[in-house]
Amino acid sequence: MAARTQSPLVHAIPSTSPTTVLPAHLQFNIHLAFLPWAWSFSMDSKQAGESIILLGSILFACSKLIEVDSAPMNTLLPIQNYNVWLATELHVLFASSALYMLWTHSTIRRHESPPRPFFSTPVSVSLSLPPTPRTPVGRFDIRDQKRSSSPNKSSFAFLWMSVPKNYRDSTDDGALTGLLFGPLIAVAVLHGATRQLMSSDGMFTTEWRVEKPTTVGIYSALDALTLSRYNVVSVATLCSSILLFHIATSRWLEDRFVKRRNLPEGERGSVPRREDLRGSFYILFSVGTSLLSLTAKFVLRRWDIGIWQHLSLLEVVFIALFYQFTLYVCLRLAHRVFTLGELSLVCFGGTALMMEFLNINIFWPESTPFIKTYRQPTPLLIFQLALVAGALLSGFILSPILVLSRHIAQSPVRRLKLKPEDKLRQRRLLALAFYGAVFVLVFGPIGMWTRWCLGNRDPWVWIVYWLLDGRRKWSRPMLLLYWAILGSLSVAGWTRQLARNKRFRAWSSNNGDSLVVPGVNTGVNAGTQPLQQPDPVTGSGAPPLPSPPIMASGGSLATELLDAADKRVPTLKLNARRKSFHALTVIMFIPGIAFDPAFTHLSFSVAFALFTFAEYVRYFAIYPFGAMIHLFMNEFLDHRDNGTAILSHFYLLTGCAGSLWFEASTKLVCFTGVLVLGIGDALASIVGKKIGTHRWSPSTPKTLEGSIAFAVSIIGSAWILRLFGLVDPFSTKRYTLIVSIGAALEAFSDQNDNLTLPLYLWSMLSLGDL
Numbered sequence: 103m104a105a106r107t108q109s110p111l112v113h114a115i116p117s118t119s120p121t122t123v124l125p126a127h128l129q130f131n132i133h134l135a136f137l138p139w140a141w142s143f144s145m146d147s148k149q150a151g152e153s154i155i156l157l158g159s160i161l162f163a164c165s166k167l168i169e170v171d172s173a174p175m176n177t178l179l180p181i182q183n184y185n186v187w188l189a190t191e192l193h194v195l196f197a198s199s200a201l202y203m204l205w206t207h208s209t210i211r212r213h214e215s216p217p218r219p220f221f222s223t224p225v226s227v228s229l230s231l232p233p234t235p236r237t238p239v240g241r242f243d244i245r246d247q248k249r250s251s252s253p254n255k256s257s258f259a260f261l262w263m264s265v266p267k268n269y270r271d272s273t274d275d276g277a278l279t280g281l282l283f284g285p286l287i288a289v290a291v292l293h294g295a296t297r298q299l300m301s302s303d304g305m306f307t308t309e310w311r312v313e314k315p316t317t318v319g320i321y322s323a324l325d326a327l328t329l330s331r332y333n334v335v336s337v338a339t340l341c342s343s344i345l346l347f348h349i350a351t352s353r354w355l356e357d358r359f360v361k362r363r364n365l366p367e368g369e370r371g372s373v374p375r376r377e378d379l380r381g382s383f384y385i386l387f388s389v390g391t392s393l394l395s396l397t398a399k400f401v402l403r404r405w406d407i408g409i410w411q412h413l414s415l416l417e418v419v420f421i422a423l424f425y426q427f428t429l430y431v432c433l434r435l436a437h438r439v440f441t442l443g444e445l446s447l448v449c450f451g452g453t454a455l456m457m458e459f460l461n462i463n464i465f466w467p468e469s470t471p472f473i474k475t476y477r478q479p480t481p482l483l484i485f486q487l488a489l490v491a492g493a494l495l496s497g498f499i500l501s502p503i504l505v506l507s508r509h510i511a512q513s514p515v516r517r518l519k520l521k522p523e524d525k526l527r528q529r530r531l532l533a534l535a536f537y538g539a540v541f542v543l544v545f546g547p548i549g550m551w552t553r554w555c556l557g558n559r560d561p562w563v564w565i566v567y568w569l570l571d572g573r574r575k576w577s578r579p580m581l582l583l584y585w586a587i588l589g590s591l592s593v594a595g596w597t598r599q600l601a602r603n604k605r606f607r608a609w610s611s612n613n614g615d616s617l618v619v620p621g622v623n624t625g626v627n628a629g630t631q632p633l634q635q636p637d638p639v640t641g642s643g644a645p646p647l648p649s650p651p652i653m654a655s656g657g658s659l660a661t662e663l664l665d666a667a668d669k670r671v672p673t674l675k676l677n678a679r680r681k682s683f684h685a686l687t688v689i690m691f692i693p694g695i696a697f698d699p700a701f702t703h704l705s706f707s708v709a710f711a712l713f714t715f716a717e718y719v720r721y722f723a724i725y726p727f728g729a730m731i732h733l734f735m736n737e738f739l740d741h742r743d744n745g746t747a748i749l750s751h752f753y754l755l756t757g758c759a760g761s762l763w764f765e766a767s768t769k770l771v772c773f774t775g776v777l778v779l780g781i782g783d784a785l786a787s788i789v790g791k792k793i794g795t796h797r798w799s800p801s802t803p804k805t806l807e808g809s810i811a812f813a814v815s816i817i818g819s820a821w822i823l824r825l826f827g828l829v830d831p832f833s834t835k836r837y838t839l840i841v842s843i844g845a846a847l848e849a850f851s852d853q854n855d856n857l858t859l860p861l862y863l864w865s866m867l868s869l870g871d872l
Contacts, residue, residue, distance in 0.1 A: 152279075269445075
């Protein structure tokens, strides 16, 4: 009998598992001497790596504060005394965060075995899986991560009266990100001001073409800025303390209800299922936490302890209440959008912005020694507060109209007991009320507030004159035209690229009547995929997309030519579609940052405000653009955008703009966000998917090759900027070290890297004096 010929497919299937750099878990057991107890510690190696990086970064920030104490400065401020107490705040936060991580990943049990040596042998376990025939060894995606590990929710942190289903699905809750990122950014901002005090160059924004900052009282502009930034560090540590108190008390309460079984998925035993009870308990707890913070501040002041010395009693109460209010509102409105770390970071930013807005409003030259703003009090800050804070406050003021619009658009006609034409008429009336109210708010209270802050100068006239005050009279209008052309081409190109897919039907003439409401369906992409019936032609259930308009004359011929050209253009996958916008940021923003950072600063603020109003229109289904915006953005969502709100574009914009908004102290640091997201993150994704063969750990799809590409591309891009004279000379060794640490954080962290990576690298580069 002849032997069977072995199939060639057998040789094609890899026989080895993907290589991992780290084991799946960091584990060890310690038998306590002279006691019948054993301490066991187990932590995912990916999460352990992230924790070590963040805790080490806080210690590095503390060392920079101590280093400043011994440096001569051009100021009469008691910097040394301030820094001692500030370092104490950070060390207490460091110790509390480290103890929390040990507490959540440790168990102490009685051992009945004979006495052993004091230390047991560390144990590490690898959970790597063999590749399947359809999954080559060198290519990984997010599905590999889901197959290789499932997160243990028992160690996750939660806000008071919150449950797992309120948060985005993630392998890490991001607790350390929420606890440490805010203070790290605040110390970096402070270091930028104290660094200027040690130099004789003055304030760096003199190179920006904008008015000088306003000064009052005996303090210079730089002294006032330094004192204000001491205040923001205390704001950050206070917010982190409140967050840690929420986490600890929530875990303690859950342990009391650990015997409850058969809970629905996404619920916790200590949290009632009734929304009114949850809200009531949260309000009571928030008020109690605020009173506890006020008591702590009073005791610290009474005993002459300098912790939170830059915060007044009124500020402590306002910060505690507002921070907890934003935590709850964001968690309820943006359902399944944030991890705990992302939520706390966003809410800290909102709290700091609101404190600046409040401090400007309560400023009186006769009674206020200085203007307490965390950035220089120039017209750039005034317009940013008017645009960003104004957009957020407008949404709060117009919330009744927005909620009613979403309710009517989401409810079936039979439930509303209305005729279809009556429902459409109501939606149109609500849309008219929304657009009219926005117009009144922008040209009324917001415009008048801006005029008051500008010294009774008309803000619209000021913008026109400032637009012509660039290096050349035409430079800023040309830069604006350049951005408009790139943005229009990008949106138009992607609209056509998506429309050519057979998954879309032709956009009907009554597109505004389409009742596509985010968050009304369930499934893999619940909250982002609209309800649609399968197309009778293509069989696809995907939503339609508006097709480009056909001109009356010659439009048909142009459309036919474009359709013929489209057939030769490949359809890009999701990752390529998303990374194309990262590449677009490089082309759009590098010229503006290099040649006119002040104008780019203001343009970023305008873009953020426009994004905010666009999200209002999409989320609340405002007629007639809500469905159109939702369907367009729906094609760029990944597994992190499964919630009701879509924030990826906000994160991308904030990551690129943060370096300018924080007023980076050097030109090199100003480019951080664009280099990280536009070049580093994009190349890391491409290289990791194409040739990556060494995973960092079995619980992550990130590869060592992708991290190397991330670091090398950023360092190479920085050197190209230096060769073209766009940045000053810098220490390549320090820059390489910090970028490499950032690459490791990108590999270990499961937070949204569009938000966290630029902020982290900006902070570390600023602290590293680059």
